[in-house]
Amino acid sequence: MKIGTRILHTGNEIDRNTGALSVPVYHASTYRQEKAGEFGPYSYGRSGNPTRDALESIITELEGGIDGFAFSSGMAALSSVFLIFSPGDHLVVTEDVYGGTYRVLTQLFNRLGIEATFVDFTDPAKVKAAVRENTKALFAETPSNPLLRITDLQVLSETAREKGLLTIVDNTFMTPYLQRPIEMGIDIVIHSGTKYLGGHSDLIAGLVVAADKETAARIGFIQNAFGAILGPQDCWLLMRGIKTLKARMDMHQQGAAKVAEWLSRQPEIRQVYFPGLPDHPGKDIHDRQAGGPGGIVSFRMKDGPAARQVLEALCLPALAVSLGGVESIISYPVNMSHAGMHPAHRERTGVTDDLVRLSVGLEDPDDLVADLEAAIKKI
Ligand SMILES: Cc1ncc(COP(=O)(O)O)c(C=O)c1O
Incomplete structure (x- = not known):
């Protein structure tokens, strides 16, 4: 099925009890256990929520990844991804990146020992030249914010593979309807769901999709441990927005x-x-x-x-x-x-x-x- 159809027919099968075409909002913060130490599919609202699961499976399916994660803002999504790195790690980042991404890298993650070099991603030679011994990832926005500069995602993922690096793409401007970076070999896709996915200027949200199990496990650990999750009501609102994407x-x-x-x-x-x-x-x-x-x-x-x-x-x-x-x-x-x-x-x-x-x-x-x-x- 084409992406326009999949946008509408993904994730709506959640309410098997009633057949409701709108995913129910589960407000529960915690879930009853049958026995001590034995958990059902859900244990605690930060670790998992059925409404959030539905949203996460929709974005995962649309981006073509292995697992997805919903966060309380685009910046929470970006920061949670940056938290998979450790002191001494280095990132190469597109130079006309969203100002908030630049700010969090240069004023917060630098203090945690995670360094970033900003280069012109329209020139693959400059990206390659900026890679160091301790570089762990390449981070792109394409089209970039605000100058709409274009990065070749295929070339970016080939460069990263040659050098054993992760690739991260902020896909906010395009949405999975127009661009699916994972299909071009990218490892992690990030969205400010506040923008086109929500679509009605009434919601702050962030989403991340990982292409492979190992990366997904690292991000899933941060989502639960750091805890910047999206609440169930906002998950529902974001799903409602995605229906008309x-x-x-x-x-x-x-x-x-x-x-x-x-x-x-x-x-x-x-x-x-x-x-x-x-x-x-x-x-x-x-x-x-x-x-x-x-x-x-x-x-x-x-x-x-x-x-x-x-x-x-x-x-x-x-x-x-x-x-x-x-x-x-x-x-x-x-x-x-x-x-x-x-x-x-x-x-x-x-x-x-x-x-x-x-x-x-x-x-x-x-x-x-x-x-x-x-x-x-x-x-
Ligand atoms: C491209 C891009 N990425 C990330 C963000 C941050 O998202 P949020 O405002 O939802 O935290 C923005 C916000 O303007 C953005 O334009």
């Missing part, structure tokens, strides 16, 4: 393509970043490994003041942190999603004050274009 992503992409194409014709816009544009760097690689461009469009105004004027003059998109909701969200990476990045690092990677990131929602794209046109005219 295909319909929403199709519309997000159509809208984003129209908006990006229009922006690319405006003299006031210096550059547009969108993997659906014919001249987007790495488009051929992206088209090979993903089912569409996604719904995020970033663009550069002539300078910082012009970017801020556009952000504030727009009526339809909410000026807000986050992305992937049904309503359009406009954000200013330099002091929102990437505020946690060192200013020199932002400058080097091109996350500068002239840059605007638009998460295209499900509004009629003609209305979004009209709104952008009016905002740009005001400058």
Whole structure:
């Protein structure tokens, strides 16, 4: 079956008692044991919950992995994965990574002795050159946040295999509907479920899928031991969001393509970043490994003041942190999603004050274009 069908027909078989088409929410924090020391399928809510199990099996199946894990946020998911490493380990990370990922690596995991080097993942030679004796993993976002740079996942997994490293991909921007990194040899896939998977700007969640048993066991241990699990109510809400993922992503992409194409014709816009544009760097690689461009469009105004004027003059998109909701969200990476990045690092990677990131929602794209046109005219 195709992915669009599997999104709807995976995991709904959970309630065999009633045949309910919506997975029940099990609030129990603990489970009665028949005998001391003998556990049934569930023992304690942190270690396992039937509603969470249903969500975890859905994301595992959609990503094509061996086991999945739900966490209380995307950052909890990322941090729990980083906790599988030990002092003295080193990671090579894509340089225009989400600001929160950069922050947790450079301000928290560095204190635990886990080092990270940030390099341009569009160039496989640079990734190889950054690998050291103590390197344990390569971490990519593709398309990256916010510049939508493309990493070749097949090449990344081959590089990692040659050198005996794990590969980790943050697949938040694509979702398994559009891109399934495990099919390309990646070991661990991470999502901020807060974004497209939830889809309605009403939930904070994170997900991880592992491709093999050994990696899954390491992450499962951290999930239970560290305990940053997703609560059952939020698991249910995330499953509800996933049911409409295909319909929403199709519309997000159509809208984003129209908006990006229009922006690319405006003299006031210096550059547009969108993997659906014919001249987007790495488009051929992206088209090979993903089912569409996604719904995020970033663009550069002539300078910082012009970017801020556009952000504030727009009526339809909410000026807000986050992305992937049904309503359009406009954000200013330099002091929102990437505020946690060192200013020199932002400058080097091109996350500068002239840059605007638009998460295209499900509004009629003609209305979004009209709104952008009016905002740009005001400058
Ligand atoms: C690509 C990406 N990964 C991870 C995160 C972190 O997710 P959360 O905000 O759910 O902790 C974000 C949040 O913006 C993101 O954009």
